[in-house]
Amino acid sequence: MTYWLERDQQGGFPHEFHKAMAEGGWLGITMPEEYGGAGLGVTEAAIMMHTVASFGGGFTAASTLHINLFGPHAIVVHGTPGAEEALARAPDQG
Numbered sequence: 001m002t003y004w005l006e007r008d009q010q011g012g013f014p015h016e017f018h019k020a021m022a023e024g025g026w027l028g029i030t031m032p033e034e035y036g037g038a039g040l041g042v043t044e045a046a047i048m049m050h051t052v053a054s055f056g057g058g059f060t061a062a063s064t065l066h067i068n069l070f071g072p073h074a075i076v077v078h079g080t081p082g083a084e085e086a087l088a089r090a091p092d093q094g
């Protein structure tokens with residue numbers, strides 16, 4: 001809780017938290033396994049986001065991660081093979 005209280009008071013992006021989540025592989029849970037992700041869906045990502053938000057970070061923690069999880073998902077589901085390959089090369093894992 002202290003970490004999030006400090007983030008709220010000081011402002012700024014929680015880089016340490018984002019980096020830890022990326023290093024743990026959490027930012028890739030909705031990506032297909034062939035692109036280095038876990039191959040899970042939006043429901044599993046939402047459960048993870050709920051858990052993160054429930055432990056002191058609230059919306060600040062959740063919003064730090066959401067674009068990495070849900071933004072690329074549209075490309076995974078509806079993108080062309082070329083778009084998927086470009087997404088796989090993007091630095092979305094941290």
